[in-house]
Amino acid sequence: MEMVWHKWIGERVPRIDGYEKVTGKALFFSDIDFPNMLHAAILRSPHPHARVVSIDASKATRLPGVVTVITREDVPPTAYGPQRPDRNVLAFDKVRFVGDEVAAVAAIDLDAAKEALSAIEVSYEVLPAVLDPEEAMRSDSIRVHDDVPHNIASHSKIIRGKGREGFAECEVIVEDEFVTQRVHCLYMEPQLCVVYPELENSLTIYLPVQTPFLWRAQIAKVFDLPLNKVRIRQVHMGGAFGGKLDTSIAMIAVALALKTGRPIKLSNTIDDELGYGFHRVSTKIWMRIGAKRDGTLIAKQVHIIADNGAYNSLAPKIVCTNMATRSDCLYRYKHVETEAYLVYTNKVPTSAYRGYGNPQITFAQESLLDELAKELGIDPVELRLKNIHNTGETTVHGWQIRSTGLAQCLKEGAKAIDWGKPKLPYQGRGVACMIHVSGNRGVLDWDGSETLIRLHEDGSIVVLSGESELGQGAHTVLAQIVAEELGVSLDSIKVLQVDTDVSPFALGPYSTKTTVLAGNATRQAAQELKRKIFEKAEQMLGIPRSRLELTDGKIVADNVEVTLKELMSWCHRQEGRETLIAHGVFEPGKVRISADNDFYGDISATYPLAAHFAEVQVDPETGQVTVTRYVAAHDIGKVINYEGTKGQIFGGVLQGLGYALMEEIIYENGAVKNMNLRDYLIPTSLDVPAVAALLIESYDPVGPYGAKGIGEPTLIPVAAAIANAIYDAVGIRFRELPITSEKVFTALKKRGWNK
Numbered sequence: 001m002e003m004v005w006h007k008w009i010g011e012r013v014p015r016i017d018g019y020e021k022v023t024g025k026a027l028f029f030s031d032i033d034f035p036n037m038l039h040a041a042i043l044r045s046p047h048p049h050a051r052v053v054s055i056d057a058s059k060a061t062r063l064p065g066v067v068t069v070i071t072r073e074d075v076p077p078t079a080y081g082p083q084r085p086d087r088n089v090l091a092f093d094k095v096r097f098v099g100d101e102v103a104a105v106a107a108i109d110l111d112a113a114k115e116a117l118s119a120i121e122v123s124y125e126v127l128p129a130v131l132d133p134e135e136a137m138r139s140d141s142i143r144v145h146d147d148v149p150h151n152i153a154s155h156s157k158i159i160r161g162k163g164r165e166g167f168a169e170c171e172v173i174v175e176d177e178f179v180t181q182r183v184h185c186l187y188m189e190p191q192l193c194v195v196y197p198e199l200e201n202s203l204t205i206y207l208p209v210q211t212p213f214l215w216r217a218q219i220a221k222v223f224d225l226p227l228n229k230v231r232i233r234q235v236h237m238g239g240a241f242g243g244k245l246d247t248s249i250a251m252i253a254v255a256l257a258l259k260t261g262r263p264i265k266l267s268n269t270i271d272d273e274l275g276y277g278f279h280r281v282s283t284k285i286w287m288r289i290g291a292k293r294d295g296t297l298i299a300k301q302v303h304i305i306a307d308n309g310a311y312n313s314l315a316p317k318i319v320c321t322n323m324a325t326r327s328d329c330l331y332r333y334k335h336v337e338t339e340a341y342l343v344y345t346n347k348v349p350t351s352a353y354r355g356y357g358n359p360q361i362t363f364a365q366e367s368l369l370d371e372l373a374k375e376l377g378i379d380p381v382e383l384r385l386k387n388i389h390n391t392g393e394t395t396v397h398g399w400q401i402r403s404t405g406l407a408q409c410l411k412e413g414a415k416a417i418d419w420g421k422p423k424l425p426y427q428g429r430g431v432a433c434m435i436h437v438s439g440n441r442g443v444l445d446w447d448g449s450e451t452l453i454r455l456h457e458d459g460s461i462v463v464l465s466g467e468s469e470l471g472q473g474a475h476t477v478l479a480q481i482v483a484e485e486l487g488v489s490l491d492s493i494k495v496l497q498v499d500t501d502v503s504p505f506a507l508g509p510y511s512t513k514t515t516v517l518a519g520n521a522t523r524q525a526a527q528e529l530k531r532k533i534f535e536k537a538e539q540m541l542g543i544p545r546s547r548l549e550l551t552d553g554k555i556v557a558d559n560v561e562v563t564l565k566e567l568m569s570w571c572h573r574q575e576g577r578e579t580l581i582a583h584g585v586f587e588p589g590k591v592r593i594s595a596d597n598d599f600y601g602d603i604s605a606t607y608p609l610a611a612h613f614a615e616v617q618v619d620p621e622t623g624q625v626t627v628t629r630y631v632a633a634h635d636i637g638k639v640i641n642y643e644g645t646k647g648q649i650f651g652g653v654l655q656g657l658g659y660a661l662m663e664e665i666i667y668e669n670g671a672v673k674n675m676n677l678r679d680y681l682i683p684t685s686l687d688v689p690a691v692a693a694l695l696i697e698s699y700d701p702v703g704p705y706g707a708k709g710i711g712e713p714t715l716i717p718v719a720a721a722i723a724n725a726i727y728d729a730v731g732i733r734f735r736e737l738p739i740t741s742e743k744v745f746t747a748l749k750k751r752g753w754n755k
Helices: 018-022 110-117 163-169 212-222 249-260 270-276 315-330 358-376 380-387 406-416 474-486 514-541 564-571 642-661 718-730 741-750
Strands: 038-044 050-056 066-070 101-107 121-126 152-160 172-180 192-197 203-206 230-233 264-267 282-291 297-309 335-344 427-435 449-455 461-465 493-495 549-551 554-557 560-563 580-586 609-618 625-635 690-696
Touching: 038 110, 038 249, 050 101, 066 110, 066 249, 101 110, 101 249, 152 315, 163 282, 163 297, 163 335, 172 358, 192 249, 203 212, 203 249, 212 230, 212 249, 249 264, 282 358, 297 315, 297 358, 315 335, 315 358, 315 427, 358 380, 358 427, 358 718, 380 406, 380 427, 406 427, 406 609, 406 625, 406 690, 427 718, 449 514, 461 474, 461 514, 474 493, 474 514, 514 549, 514 554, 514 560, 514 564, 514 580, 554 564, 560 564, 609 718, 625 642, 625 718, 642 690, 642 718, 718 741
Parallel strands: 038 264, 203 230, 297 335, 461 493, 625 690
Antiparallel strands: 038 101, 050 121, 066 101, 152 335, 172 282, 192 203, 192 264, 282 297, 427 609, 449 461, 449 580, 549 554, 554 560, 609 625
């Protein structure tokens, strides 16, 4: 446990990129422009399932302003995908969802490119489409991919203890079915890609993805290029939330750039994102939980059917690993059995969105746990307190809980929301908990981070990390750590954006890992740089390093004071001069869980925990649900950036509120019906409740200064907390998201409560 005074850690530090952003000086990907640049547009399939018989682009190529058109004949046949390669740059034999990419145009401006799309003639043989995952699993169903029987993209079956046989030890059993919907991340800056061809077939790609090194490798593989010919550079990114772990337009932009030899810009609109971009995985979850009459949890059984859409993105791991295991680790179950199916359909592909499968399964578990509490006659908070893990315990799937503040989260959160106190009519309060990871081995048998720090001649510092700044404030956290370790000001530190030619390799920000993994690597690098500074100062001053201190950018000892600038000036005048560069690597040493080890093992450096409390008011005449107060109590380990942490909580709660009450991708005949912000409802400022963020510091032994991650956990329990509060208000259990006012009104009407 590390409980010491810090100058920069835990303080209200402004974001180091804040000035650029609020003054409009920040360069985002959408701002990038080059001379002679072409603008691209994509021709998409109007059918959910069809065979591509022929494509004639001759008329389009003759239109004014059009430089080139590419089809399946112009791109490599190599399939790609972040987990399993099943998607081509452009559709080869078939299109598999409305919006599937068939051709692309590059023209002198976007209007010319879009006009050319209508001149491309495509002949389709329309095929029957399968849109429901359960129907898709039938033996006589149409196959989305001819080589995948029953359309099962991924499957897992995980048993701990006695599995379902463990219910024989239970005295009370509850079970229910829950349904979650498709939604979109709706980051402020849509997916886009700018490709700048360099000499000798080299490409500089400006790509707002969370995993630039992994995308460099995929692009190089598909187009048969060495890695030193593919350079991904990043600037300010307008949000990601997991939705920018995957992209399809980058491959198309690269193909156009290679064919034309000119810079290419290809960008989605918000309508494109909603209609054709990656959605959160929708699920049908049947769950059964058994307990003793005193509330001791014994057994849990789960059956998951999830809609993958037409191509694999990240959903195999989201569903068949994460969704199948994570919520089990929140409580002390003895027996667990989960079977998960991820199923291909002729719909838009699904991928990651803040929580990576955890919001869906947490909604089901935390709702059913409230049903169990009612059956047992036990307060929902007390039931959770009785069954959560303590520090030093190992969960049913092998997670080692090295620190936990969850009990304190539950107790302080309940107090803040006035748990147990009298309520108004149609007012309710609900609680939900969650457990997540701060990094885990997913893509490779390595899950760490690297940082390089360079001290310049004037005493200023440059930090290079391979972790992308998505808008989440990662660069500010890394700068705080460097300032803390080196005793310098934030003004003297610059954290560079990712450039795969110069930045150290990293898997990128996902799994709430950046603060813990990159933070530890950065701290190591800063400590190594400090050692080198003292070594040089000892030579310069003739004072043993044991008596040296580094504070406020100065080396101080024995009434002698020298600035870093003066030290570096001296160093650069000596024989054997040396540029001071330090390298830090953090590898948590955890296991990669998969079917090979039965999905068992300690997968994360730390485990963030939280308890959320919602208070709602239901209008019986309209069914409108208003969240009046919200308390989010998070075991943060140790706060690094106070304002940044609170901002993550506020943003996650707001996204969770939309997921719980209003957001939903609606399909009609295989096409997204509400692909605009008029019909796809999201929370506005009028929907935002008062949110109290309670930061519980458990001082994790692994995280930097005791810290854990915060990004994804803030959204995970929200829908469950709100659903439980609605039940408390009206006595009706809603098991399908979103819980719209129409659904509430109809349910109240059946009971005669809104006459």
